Amino acid sequence: MNYSFEYIDIILLAMIAGFIFLRLRGILGKRTGFEGKASPQFEEIMKNINPEMKINKKNDFDENAKKDFLKGAKIAYETIITDFGDSDNKLTTSKPLLSNKIYDQFNTALKERGKRGHLAEITFIGVNSANIKEHKFLGKILQVTVEFVGEVITCIRDKDKKIVSGDPEKIKKIYDTWVFSRDTSTNNPNWQLVDTLS
Template identity: 30%
Template structure:
């Protein structure tokens, strides 16, 4: 039977000591650790789940107790000067929905804008239905149907958005409304049944200026905004 030599015993003792030290430094899992960082969801507004006993109550995230009013409105003041009607409207929306962030909203609206413009050109009713209010959807679908009856097709290529800024904001009851002025570049041409261009130019990039209003019910579980009004700027 082989016995441990002195060197082996010293090594084992050292290993035990190191293990105990690491345990003291790293600690144990208590269940209160921060969740892993997710780069795809970081920065998004988060909602607190409603208590299990209140299934019909939507719990909006509350302002941190250590956060002052000025800190809560800091992101709003960066996009709209304090004291202006736009700033007041955005603050009212923030009060109704503390997860609202104007910069994140504009980014989402820009993506929705492109999707809506291209879906309209393609006659994609399914996509439009998810992004538009009923009234706006009905108007878009009517225009698409009339175009189809004339056997016309729109050939479009979305180049990009040059500018998107919030120009209006207000609460209407529990519904938040935000209006943006969007300047985009688009290549668009309408062709008849013979393939002839009857409107637009398939070779020219045109500047398009729109004023669109998006809305959502701050008391709804649905976090998505929908387009509720459109206006072309001259």
């Protein structure tokens, strides 16, 4: 009896199982709410969003600084939107990314939502584009305005699980203009969201 064919069958089955696992993870792996901890990728990128933010003689970002910043800004955008859509109506992961003013605004909106007995369901699909609209110094404070185009699936349900707004089956395109800020006079490399214009 030749066992070589059995080994080939086992290898082929293992490859098929691996392919199916990767496909399922790609489809089911999207976040639909707060998972309890910021990803290591997010923490690493936020740590390395070029603390110097190199500005050239024309008062513009160099290309590497721009890429690094936008990479972190996209992750911050997803983190904040996902956290805002979390069903417990509390801000957790995104709190360090928000200025006191924005945190208070978001928190007030979440409390109002909770009082009405409403729950948000948000599935973040992705960022279609993120572009730096402008940047400026206010003394030692550097502010960067970013225009985002993202895609989400979102709906609001009441306490009886009936849909109040949105559509759980429809992908919605969202347009946001967010202003991030950092104090360049400190060693703290972190940026915070200080304003939103939808």
